[in-house]
Amino acid sequence: xxxxxxxxxxxxxxxxxxxxxxxxxxxxxxxxxxxxxxxxxxxxxxxxxxxxxxxxxxxxxxxxxxxxxxxxxxxxxxxxxxxxxxxxxxxxxxxxxxxxxxxxxxxxxxxxxxxxxxxxxxxxxxxxxxxxxxxxxxxxxxxxxxxxxxxxxxxxx
Amino acid sequence: xxxxxxxxxxxxxxxxxxxxxxxxxxxxxxxxxxxxxxxxxxxxxxxxxxxxxxxxxxxxxxxxxxxxxxxxxxxxxxxxxxxxxxxxxxxxxxxxxxxxxxxxxxxxxxxxxxxxxxxxxxxxxxxxxxxxxxxxxxxxxxxxxxxxxxxxxxxxxxxxxxxxxxxxxxxxxxxxxxxxxxxxxxxxxxxxxxxxxxxxxxxxxxxxxxxxxxxxxxxxxxxxxxxxxxxxxxxxxxxxxxxxxxxxxxxxxxxxxxxxxxxxxxxxxxxxxxxxxxxxxxxxxxxxxxxxxxxxxxxxxxxxxxxxxxxxxxxxxxxxxxxxxxxxxxxxxxxxxxxxxxxxxxxxxxxxxxxxxxxxxxxxxxxxxxxxxxxxxxxxxxxxxxxxxxxxxxxxxxxxxxxxxxxxxxxxxxxxxxxxxxxxxxxxxxxxxxxxxxxxxxxxxxxxxxxxxxxxxxxxxxxxxxxxxxxxxxxxxxxxxxxxxxxxxxxxxxxxxxxxxxxxxxxxxxxxxxxxxxxxxxxxxxxxxxxxxxxxxxxxxxxxxxxxxxxxxxxxxxxxxxxxxxxxxxxxxxxxxxxxxxxxxxxxxxxxxxxxxxxxxxxxxxxxxxx
Numbered sequence: 001x002x003x004x005x006x007x008x009x010x011x012x013x014x015x016x017x018x019x020x021x022x023x024x025x026x027x028x029x030x031x032x033x034x035x036x037x038x039x040x041x042x043x044x045x046x047x048x049x050x051x052x053x054x055x056x057x058x059x060x061x062x063x064x065x066x067x068x069x070x071x072x073x074x075x076x077x078x079x080x081x082x083x084x085x086x087x088x089x090x091x092x093x094x095x096x097x098x099x100x101x102x103x104x105x106x107x108x109x110x111x112x113x114x115x116x117x118x119x120x121x122x123x124x125x126x127x128x129x130x131x132x133x134x135x136x137x138x139x140x141x142x143x144x145x146x147x148x149x150x151x152x153x154x155x156x157x
Numbered sequence: 158x159x160x161x162x163x164x165x166x167x168x169x170x171x172x173x174x175x176x177x178x179x180x181x182x183x184x185x186x187x188x189x190x191x192x193x194x195x196x197x198x199x200x201x202x203x204x205x206x207x208x209x210x211x212x213x214x215x216x217x218x219x220x221x222x223x224x225x226x227x228x229x230x231x232x233x234x235x236x237x238x239x240x241x242x243x244x245x246x247x248x249x250x251x252x253x254x255x256x257x258x259x260x261x262x263x264x265x266x267x268x269x270x271x272x273x274x275x276x277x278x279x280x281x282x283x284x285x286x287x288x289x290x291x292x293x294x295x296x297x298x299x300x301x302x303x304x305x306x307x308x309x310x311x312x313x314x315x316x317x318x319x320x321x322x323x324x325x326x327x328x329x330x331x332x333x334x335x336x337x338x339x340x341x342x343x344x345x346x347x348x349x350x351x352x353x354x355x356x357x358x359x360x361x362x363x364x365x366x367x368x369x370x371x372x373x374x375x376x377x378x379x380x381x382x383x384x385x386x387x388x389x390x391x392x393x394x395x396x397x398x399x400x401x402x403x404x405x406x407x408x409x410x411x412x413x414x415x416x417x418x419x420x421x422x423x424x425x426x427x428x429x430x431x432x433x434x435x436x437x438x439x440x441x442x443x444x445x446x447x448x449x450x451x452x453x454x455x456x457x458x459x460x461x462x463x464x465x466x467x468x469x470x471x472x473x474x475x476x477x478x479x480x481x482x483x484x485x486x487x488x489x490x491x492x493x494x495x496x497x498x499x500x501x502x503x504x505x506x507x508x509x510x511x512x513x514x515x516x517x518x519x520x521x522x523x524x525x526x527x528x529x530x531x532x533x534x535x536x537x538x539x540x541x542x543x544x545x546x547x548x549x550x551x552x553x554x555x556x557x558x559x560x561x562x563x564x565x566x567x568x569x570x571x572x573x574x575x576x577x578x579x580x581x582x583x584x585x586x587x588x589x590x591x592x593x594x595x596x597x598x599x600x601x602x603x604x605x606x607x608x609x610x611x612x613x614x615x616x617x618x619x620x621x622x623x624x625x626x627x628x629x630x631x632x633x634x635x636x637x638x639x640x641x642x643x644x645x646x647x648x649x650x651x652x653x654x655x656x657x658x659x660x661x662x663x664x665x666x667x668x669x670x671x672x673x674x675x676x677x678x679x680x681x682x683x684x685x686x687x688x689x690x691x692x693x694x695x696x697x698x699x700x701x702x703x704x705x706x707x708x709x710x711x712x713x714x715x716x717x718x719x720x721x722x723x724x725x726x727x728x729x730x731x732x733x734x735x736x737x738x739x740x741x742x743x744x745x746x747x748x749x750x751x752x753x754x755x756x757x758x759x760x761x762x763x764x765x766x767x768x
Binding site: 009010013014017018021025055058059062063065066067068069070071 | 302307314363365366487491493
């Protein structure tokens with residue numbers, strides 16, 4: 001079961017290690033992790049995507065809550081939150097394929113941010129399904145490089 | 158200069174500012190090391206167990222000038238941290254230890270892990286190399302902040318001398334509140350040497366930490382309803398009762414409800430074991446009747462416990478048919494090991510206090526008399542007992558030492574029972590880990606909280622003697638005795654020096670069977686008796702006790718007597734108890750005894766070996 005966990009933490013050194021340790025100490029992998037300060041520079045928000053049975057994730061959430069540097073933990077359920085991810089993707093192109101790549105980019109409301117002789121770098125933002133679909137469509141053209149921010153999420157209410 | 162500053166601090170302490178007043182700088186500059194000591198004094202610290210080194214000597218220099226804090230010098234950092242834990246466990250105050258960077262700090266790790274597992278309030282201070290050298294594999298540099306991350310309640314690496322006073326204040330607050338635990342403060346040497354005008358905060362503000370948790374009235378009403386419906390209720394109480402200071406409230410609760418009580422190993426003393434409603438403690442080596450009672454219970458009130466595997470055995474079969482109520486201040490313990498019917502977050506003393514007032518308003522109608530007589534039956538069926546077994550008669554011990562006269566054999570259980578008798582049950586007992594620990598818990602009846610100091614969760618050998626020293630420092634009015642094994646005692650035997658030099662009249666009774674008895678027991682039960690490095694005497698001369706604790710103690714100027722024959726046991730024990738200085742009694746016992754009852758790991762009460 002996939003979980004998206006949002007954690008507000010003190011913006012201090014060592015906090016990331018404490019949080020990550022709760023996962024690694026249980027043999028859990030973190031699929032994606034995003035950390036950055038919030039509107040309050042002393043507070044950071046982490047968005048963690050992980051897989052695990054509900055009981056174990058429930059235990060991790062409780063342990064996250066126990067950390068002195070954790071201010072608030074939210075284990076999001078479907079529909080309770082909005083999320084986005086930003087992906088930079090570099091596609092190998094030639095004169096035959098360039099137009100098609102640009103067309104798909106347009107349909108997805110993605111942006112071409114760099115053009116080279118043999119490649120295009122595209123920025124796409126969206127929820128998981130949109131981003132995944134775009135990557136899937138780009139794969140046949142030849143993905144040269146790809147980086148993603150990991151999911152960021154906020155509760156709806 | 159120093160004098161005026163400490164006078165100023167004393168004055169501030171005697172007239173505490175209102176809690177809301179902003180902290181103010183006192184005017185004069187102080188060294189980081191002096192700020193640390195002053196901050197410790199403000200926390201009421203009067204004892205610190207500290208072993209100096211290059212990265213902590215500045216603080217020792219400042220401690221020399223403190224007239225409030227006494228430094229006890231252990232002979233190994235592990236002895237220091239265990240002593241601090243013994244002090245904390247016996248007193249209820251925060252234990253404090255300090256070590257230098259690198260190896261000094263890593264030698265604390267076992268003790269910090271122990272404090273984490275057993276929820277002991279502990280502040281462990283470590284020296285660190287100067288900040289400019291951090292990360293350069295400097296001499297005696299270890300990232301102790303990183304090393305201890307999974308075994309601390311919280312930790313600090315001090316990077317600014319101006320935050321030191323606040324950090325110490327927070328560390329003590331975190332260590333002792335909520336579910337207590339260890340806090341590490343790693344303090345680089347250059348910060349100890351920096352000067353600043355300190356600001357000692359009066360209050361702690363931690364937005365991510367709220368230890369003031371209380372059960373709701375509705376939840377407690379639900380507990381009362383379950384008690385009213387129950388026929389066979391059992392209280393299963395643990396260390397939470399002791400750390401929250403709820404023993405009196407628990408006693409009142411039992412008076413009101415007449416519910417029988419079993420404790421965990423950590424909960425020993427939470428309820429007087431001499432009370433007819435006590436089932437003593439439960440679990441792998443707990444009493445048969447406590448385990449049977451829990452198996453038959455239709456309501457289990459789990460207060461301040463964590464369903465440890467040594468208690469539950471196969472966890473889903475534990476109290477299989479009963480309704481379980483679990484109250485704990487640590488939300489992460491609820492439904493962690495055992496799914497329960499009514500999980501309640503809250504301080505256990507507050508919860509029991511409020512349950513008591515509800516019960517006083519609405520006294521229970523049931524007296525559970527049928528259940529009480531059933532429990533009397535169970536107690537009669539499987540009491541704790543020991544006897545000279547066939548194995549003892551055939552043992553090397555009888556051949557080598559008794560000249561075939563088995564009437565002179567001292568059984569380890571008997572040594573504990575005799576100690577119980579001669580101390581009238583009034584001593585504080587510390588233990589190492591293994592068979593002797595179980596017998597110390599079985600054959601001594603504890604009446605008070607903080608009377609039994611043991612390494613429960615981590616099961617750390619070598620805990621007993623230094624912990625007993627710490628306990629004796631905390632409770633000089635009490636007889637404090639370490640009941641130890643020969644293996645465990647040897648692990649921190651260097652602390653004979655701390656006991657002697659610091660003048661701590663602590664006693665130790667070694668149940669010396671020349672073996673790692675608990676592992677031997679498992680070898681006998683599950684590995685066909687094959688000895689895998691569990692004989693710790695001298696294989697080339699088995700008739701001679703090895704090592705010679707009498708000689709070792711003599712070298713430390715500590716009195717020690719060896720007893721082999723039963724006829725000598727009582728008088729020797731009496732001499733130990735009457736001594737007003739450190740004293741070791743080396744009691745030679747056969748290694749053939751097994752701790753019973755015994756529920757093998759992961760099994761159920763039905764598979765308990767008890768005869």
